[in-house]
Amino acid sequence: MAKTSLDKSKIKILLLEGVHQSAVDGFKAHGYTNIEYHPKSLSEADLLEAISDAHFVGLRSRTQLTEKVFAAAHKLVAVGCFCIGTNQVDLDAALSRGIPVFNAPYSNTRSVAELVLAETIMLMRGIPHKNSRCHVGGWAKSAKNSYEVRGKKLGIIGYGSIGSQLSVLAESLGMEVMYYDVVTKLAMGNAHQVDSLDELLSQADVVSLHVPELPTTKWMITKDELSKMKPGAHLINASRGTVVVIEDLAEALKSGHLGGAAIDVFPKEPRGNDDEFVTPLRGLDNVILTPHIGGSTMEAQENIGKEVSEKLIRYSDNGTTTFAVNFPEVALPSHPDKHRLLHIHQNVPGVMSEINRVLSENGINVSGQYLQTNKAVGYVVVDVDKAYSHQALEALKEVQATIRSRVLF
Ligand SMILES: NC(=O)c1ccc[n+]([C@@H]2O[C@H](COP(=O)([O-])OP(=O)(O)OC[C@H]3O[C@@H](n4cnc5c(N)ncnc54)[C@H](O)[C@@H]3O)[C@@H](O)[C@H]2O)c1
């Protein structure tokens, strides 16, 4: 079992929002026993306290890791987002403190695509309304506004991992797929990219959003965009709640301009299952409301638990940062019989020559050196013979522009 500079029982792992047990099992299997587990997200005050002595934190989409939270996280070494989205984390605040952030970019892709496909069929058949009538003793047996999806147009906004997988599934049902993306993307099957959002909105029978939360996607669907959709068309949002102005959507549904909607993500979501969910869409019987569960399947959550815990453990045990979303990526071999010095510094000229000067002046024999930088930060890893002085480590910490350093024994 790999050794770290700190006794593993002293390394605190803070896991929030009920991340899957597979993550807990993964940490324990690697000797990390100090795990604080919370089934839901914490209030800011509780988060500030819990994170103040945590070395690793694992969260899902609800917990906001802001500059203020990072400032309180004095011991934090790395962050694991047990999901795809990383918009809930201030990635620059993490980077400036030398904290890599990891996620699971693909593990729940299929789950979201399947849900959206099912919702597409449900909406096109008017099932939300028919279902709600049956529940109150009604009987809405009618073919009015009920259509097969075969031959209908699906418009996908954001043709990344989820959008492109949805495209393949929808085509297998005979749908015509068009997509809009800010990047030119290779079409799957017979799908075709359109040049503008308006083109997609004006043609699609069902519009589905699959963009990340970015400054450029925030509130991208307002009453203007909704008014450009075909009368009777449907909107699906399983991306982020801030992409759609929910009040405008409620209006478009109430006015009858839109036929229906399926919404999984909301500008404000409850912290946990016991808290009240408030939205202007409540009570509209042409809307499918789901509690941000696009990626919540047993398969996806178990895989995410394994994937993200493995990334955090690898970074803790070995220093590898591959697939970090904000950090220079370094893939490292194992380091038997060597000590490994990890040095994170601001990316300014002269740091590497300073580090090498300190190593050389202290007679440290280097057996391997690995370096990557990004716009703000440099990450250098040096494998050395075990015999070296404590002063050498102190001298390394004194190198100008050092953010942090640690040793793996
Ligand atoms: N509901 C859920 O449970 C759930 C689960 C997983 C992911 N998500 C959300 O779905 C998002 C998409 O996931 P993904 O894995 O497909 O991401 P991705 O990064 O693979 O794809 C996103 C695509 O959006 C495109 N894009 C960015 N800005 C755009 C814009 N302004 N207009 C059009 N296209 C734009 C990108 O070029 C990219 O092709 C995630 O960021 C996450 O927020 C939600």
Ligand SMILES: O=C(O)CC[C@@H](O)C(=O)O
């Ligand atoms: O599990 C979650 O809370 C978020 C899931 C999803 O939105 C993601 O970004 O992967």
